[in-house]
Amino acid sequence: MYTERSTLYVVATPIGNLADITQRAAAVLAEVDLIACEDTRHSQRLLDHLQLNKPLRPYHEHSDGKAEANLLESLAAGQSIALISDAGTPLIADPGYRLVSAARAAGYSVVTVPGPCAxxxxxxxxxxxxxxxxxxxxxxxxxxxxxxxxxxxxxxxxxxxxxxxxxxxxxxxxxxxxxxxxxxxxxxxxxxxxxxxxxxxxxxxxxxxxxxxxxxxxxxxxxxxxAGQLQRSSGSAESRRVLQLLLQELPLKRAAAVAAQLLGGDKRSFYQLGLQLQERSR
Missing domain, CATH: 3.30.950.10 (Tetrapyrrole methylase, C-terminal domain)
Structure with missing residues (x-):
């Protein structure tokens, strides 16, 4: 047995290639009592691939508190639930955290079944x-x-x-x-x-x-x-802040030169940044 009663399983599913489903994920989906998913039609294709027939219950960003309450009632009744997204790992850029938070607050076990993530x-x-x-x-x-x-x-x-x-x-x-x-x-x-x-x-x-x-x-x-910022540049937030202050008191050419002296860098880059800042302020 891969599942236990009154437990919420957060199950990662393939992001494209259905062969990427893990053995454990397939086993959990086969054993749970119901599956909470974003789009029942989309998730049905995965179940068809796995040759599974399971109840699918919609749970997505537009779901209200009633949807969560119904799922918690299922957990209270001893059922096990798998939470899946349309693709990849649930809670990554989707609303699953609300259900996970509610389940944990109610005292139910929440178990991760890791796998694909875009x-x-x-x-x-x-x-x-x-x-x-x-x-x-x-x-x-x-x-x-x-x-x-x-x-x-x-x-x-x-x-x-x-x-x-x-x-x-x-x-x-x-x-x-x-x-x-x-x-x-x-x-x-x-x-x-x-x-x-x-x-x-x-x-x-x-x-x-x-x-x-x-x-x-x-x-x-x-x-x-x-890639992350390796060093301060004329496009950094600090550079923009300093240049904006200088532009309140100085012409653009002079402000760019002073910014380059204060912060280090190429005054031509600061001049171009100044043009962008002036354009946005119009």
């Missing part, structure tokens, strides 16, 4: 530093909010990992190149473990141009990884 799979083949990394999930859809998040992250020394929607990838890469610096090393993993898997690596400027000019790279599930 963020880790992409990082493992990106060729970027992996001793420190930061999972950032999806960037905000609106440009102003997205840029603000990127500005807060640009000085982070850890490799940054983002999930991105196909219809926003071109704008997001352009924003990353503008805010983090076009010369910053990055990589894009697309459709990992699937038939049309690709991994692109280069600078943010190179990747932004490549994806903008290739419709095929604007499809599917996408993971974007950006």
């Amino acid at each position: 963020a880790i799979a992409a990082l493992s083949i990106a060729g970027l530093p992996s001793d420190q990394f930061r999972f950032c999930g999806f960037l905000p859809a609106r440009a102003v909010a997205r840029d603000k998040v990127l500005e807060q992250l640009t000085d982070d020394r850890a490799t940054l990992i983002f999930y991105e929607a196909p219809h926003r990838i071109v704008e997001s890469l352009a924003a990353m190149a503008k805010i983090c610096g076009g010369e910053r090393r990055a990589a894009i993993g697309r459709e990992l473990t699937k038939t049309f898997e690709t991994l692109l690596a280069g600078t943010l400027a190179e990747l932004a141009e490549r994806v903008a000019n290739d419709r095929d790279q604007q499809r599917g599930e996408i993971v974007v990884m950006v």
